[in-house]
Amino acid sequence: MAKKIMVVDDDPDLREATEIVLSGAGYNVVLASSAAEALEMIKTTAVDLFILDVMMETDTEGFHLAYKIRDMEEYKNTPIIMLTCIEERTGQVLDPDKAGDFLPVQGFLRKPMDAKTLKAKVAELLK
Amino acid sequence: MTQTPNIPVRVNHASPPGEAQVQASRLRWLTRLRWLYVVGASSLAAAVSLWQPHELATYLLAAVAGLMLAYNLLFAALTNRSVPHPDAEPTTRLARLAEVQIAIDLVLLFALMHITGGAYSVLLAVVAFHLAVAASLQAPARAYFHAALATVFFAALVLFEGWGLFWQGDVLPGQRPLLPGLLGNLPFPLWFKAPPPRTWLAMSQIASFLAVGGCFFGTVRFTDAILERLRGINRRMVEANRKLSGLELTKSRFLRISSHQLRGPLAAIHTMVSAIQEVGELNPRQLDLMNKVRSRSDVMMTQLDEMLTLSTIKEDTGEAVPDQVVDVGAAVRATVANFDQEAQQKGLTLACQCDGQAKVWAWEDALETVMEHLLSNALHYTPSGGTVRVRITPGPQSVQVEIADTGIGIPTDQQDRLFHEFFRATNARQVCGGTGLGLSIVQAVVERLGGRISIASKPGEGTTVSLSLPLAQEEGNRHEAIGTRQ
Numbered sequence: 122m123a124k125k126i127m128v129v130d131d132d133p134d135l136r137e138a139t140e141i142v143l144s145g146a147g148y149n150v151v152l153a154s155s156a157a158e159a160l161e162m163i164k165t166t167a168v169d170l171f172i173l174d175v176m177m178e179t180d181t182e183g184f185h186l187a188y189k190i191r192d193m194e195e196y197k198n199t200p201i202i203m204l205t206c207i208e209e210r211t212g213q214v215l216d217p218d219k220a221g222d223f224l225p226v227q228g229f230l231r232k233p234m235d236a237k238t239l240k241a242k243v244a245e246l247l248k
Numbered sequence: 249m250t251q252t253p254n255i256p257v258r259v260n261h262a263s264p265p266g267e268a269q270v271q272a273s274r275l276r277w278l279t280r281l282r283w284l285y286v287v288g289a290s291s292l293a294a295a296v297s298l299w300q301p302h303e304l305a306t307y308l309l310a311a312v313a314g315l316m317l318a319y320n321l322l323f324a325a326l327t328n329r330s331v332p333h334p335d336a337e338p339t340t341r342l343a344r345l346a347e348v349q350i351a352i353d354l355v356l357l358f359a360l361m362h363i364t365g366g367a368y369s370v371l372l373a374v375v376a377f378h379l380a381v382a383a384s385l386q387a388p389a390r391a392y393f394h395a396a397l398a399t400v401f402f403a404a405l406v407l408f409e410g411w412g413l414f415w416q417g418d419v420l421p422g423q424r425p426l427l428p429g430l431l432g433n434l435p436f437p438l439w440f441k442a443p444p445p446r447t448w449l450a451m452s453q454i455a456s457f458l459a460v461g462g463c464f465f466g467t468v469r470f471t472d473a474i475l476e477r478l479r480g481i482n483r484r485m486v487e488a489n490r491k492l493s494g495l496e497l498t499k500s501r502f503l504r505i506s507s508h509q510l511r512g513p514l515a516a517i518h519t520m521v522s523a524i525q526e527v528g529e530l531n532p533r534q535l536d537l538m539n540k541v542r543s544r545s546d547v548m549m550t551q552l553d554e555m556l557t558l559s560t561i562k563e564d565t566g567e568a569v570p571d572q573v574v575d576v577g578a579a580v581r582a583t584v585a586n587f588d589q590e591a592q593q594k595g596l597t598l599a600c601q602c603d604g605q606a607k608v609w610a611w612e613d614a615l616e617t618v619m620e621h622l623l624s625n626a627l628h629y630t631p632s633g634g635t636v637r638v639r640i641t642p643g644p645q646s647v648q649v650e651i652a653d654t655g656i657g658i659p660t661d662q663q664d665r666l667f668h669e670f671f672r673a674t675n676a677r678q679v680c681g682g683t684g685l686g687l688s689i690v691q692a693v694v695e696r697l698g699g700r701i702s703i704a705s706k707p708g709e710g711t712t713v714s715l716s717l718p719l720a721q722e723e724g725n726r727h728e729a730i731g732t733r734q
Contacts, residue, residue: 132512132516134513134519135515138519145527233522234522235518235519236522236523236527237522240526
C-alpha cells in the first residue's frame with residue numbers, strides 16, 4: 122500500500138508542485154494550508170510522513186506544528202521534514218545540521234527544493 | 249550557487265565621543281599647550297642667565313617656569329583622572345577646572361610680561377592667543393569673563409608700573425626690556441628714569457586700557473563667531489549624515505523586504521519547473537525550454553539571495569560581535585580545496601600557501617563566504633593555463649590574506665567602483681554573468697569583522713585582492729576591532 126504523505130504549506134503553488142512530484146513517485150499525498158487544518162485532518166487520516174513549511178501564517182508556525190505532532194502518541198516516531206527559508210525574514214540561516222539537535226524532526230530542505238532532492242529525502246525516511 | 253553566509257543581522261557600532269569626553273579632550277589639549285609656555289619661560293630664564301645676566305630677572309623667570317610646570321602637572325593629573333562615560337553630559341567640575349587653569353595662566357603671563365619688559369611687551373599677543381584658546385574651550389560667557397580678567401590685569405600692571413608701584417627698575421637695572429615692546433619707539437615715554445607727568449600718564453593709560461581691552465574682547469568675540477559658524481556647519485553635516493544613514497537603512501530594508509517578497513513566488517516557480525521536468529512527459533524541445541526556465545530562475549534566485557544578504561548585513565538593528573575564534577589557515581585551505589576540481593577542469597593552477605597560524609574573531613562561515621566569492625571571481629576571470637595563488641601571512645596584530653590571479657584584470661578607470669553594488673567591469677561582463685554584488689558582500693563582511701580589503705589590478709595581467717583581519721588576541725580585542733571600524 123502506498124505511503125501517505127501530508128504536505129503543509131501556505132503557498133498553494135508549492136503544495137501543488139510538491140504533490141505532483143510525490144504522486145509521480147507513487148505516494149499518496151494529502152494537503153493542508155495551515156497548522157490548524159493539518160491538525161484537524163490528522164484526526165481522521167493516518168499519515169506516514171509530514172512535510173512542513175516553517176514559515177506560514179507566523180514565522181515559526183511550522184516548528185510549533187512539529188512539536189504538536191510529536192506530542193501525539195500515534196505520531197511520536199513519524200518522520201517530519203521541514204521546508205526552510207527562514208533567512209529571508211530574519212537574516213539568520215537555519216543550519217539543518219545543527220537545527221536537528223533541538224527540533225524533533227528528521228530532515229530539513231531549503232527552499233526552493235528540487236524534485237530529485239525531495240524524492241530522495243522522502244525515500245530515505247520512509248525506508 | 250554561492251552559499252548564503254550565516255551572518256547575524258545585528259552589528260556592533262562604536263559610539264561617537266560624548267560631549268563630556270570632548271570637554272576632557274580639550275582640557276588635555278590645554279595642558280599640552282601649557283608645556284610650550286613652560287619651555288618658553290624656561291628658555292627665557294636660561295637665555296637671561298647666559299646672555300644678559302640679571303640675577304633677579306633670572307630667578308623670577310625660573311620661578312614662573314617652575315610654577316607653570318608644577319600646576320600643569322597637577323592639572324594634567326586631575327584631567328586624566330576624570331575619564332567621563334561616553335554618554336555623560338559635560339560636567340561642572342571639568343568646566344571649573346578649565347576656568348581655574350585659564351585664570352592662573354593669565355596671572356603668570358602678566359607676571360612674565362612685567363619681568364621681561366613691562367605691560368606693553370610682545371607677550372600681549374600671547375595673552376590674546378590664550379584668550380582665543382579660552383573661547384574655544386568654554387561657553388562665551390566664561391570666555392568674556394576671562395577677557396575682562398585679562399583687561400583688569402593689564403590695567404593693574406600699567407597702573408602699578410606707570411605710577412611707580414612695580415617699578416621696572418627693580419627688575420631690570422638698565423631699564424632695557426628683555427623682550428621688545430609692542431609699541432616700539434612711539435613717543436610714549438614707556439621707560440622712564442623718573443615717573444612721567446601725571447596728567448599725560450593718566451591719559452595714555454586710559455587710551456591703552458581701551459585699546460588693549462578692546463583687543464581682548466574682540467579676540468574672544470571673533471573666535472567665538474568663527475567657532476559658532478564651524479559648529480553650525482558641523483551640525484548641518486551631522487544632520488545630513490543622519491538623513492543619509494536613514495536613507496541607506498530604508499534602502500536596505502526595502503531591498504530585504506522586496507527580495508523576500510520576490511523569493512517566495514520564485515521558489516514556487518523553481519519547484520514547479522522541477523516537478524514538470526521530473527514527471528512531465530516532455531519532448532526534447534520542451535525539456536530544453538524547461539531547463540532554460542530553471543536556469544534563469546536559478547540566476548534570479550542567486551541575485552535575490554545576494555541582495556538579501558547584502559541588505560541584511562547593512563541593516564543596523566542592534567549589537568552583535570563575532571563569537572567564534574576561527575583558524576584562518578584552516579578555513580581558507582578548506583575553501584580552496586572545494587575549488588580544486590573546478591580549477592582542474594579549467595586548466596588552472598590553484599595554490600595555497602600559509603606562512604603561519606593565525607586566529608581571528610569571526611562568525612561561522614563568514615571567512616568561507618568571503619573566500620568563496622573571491623576564489624570564484626579569480627577562477628572565472630583567469631583564462632586556461634593561468635594561476636590563482638592564495639597566501640596567508642600572519643603579522644603581529646593582523647593577518648593578511650592575498651588572492652592573486654593572472655587573469656584578465658580590471659580596467660584602470662573602473663577600479664574605484666569595484667565595491668559599488670551591482671557594478672561589473674566591462675571586460676568581466678564579456679566573460680560570464682554575475683550579480684555585481686559579490687564584492688559588496690565581501691567588503692561588508694570583512695568590515696564587520698574589523699578588517700580591510702583592497703584590490704590591485706593591471707588589465708591583461710591579473711588582479712590581487714588583499715584582506716587584512718585583526719588577530720584574536722584577547723576577549724576585549726573583538727569588541728575594539730569591530731568598533732574601530734565604524
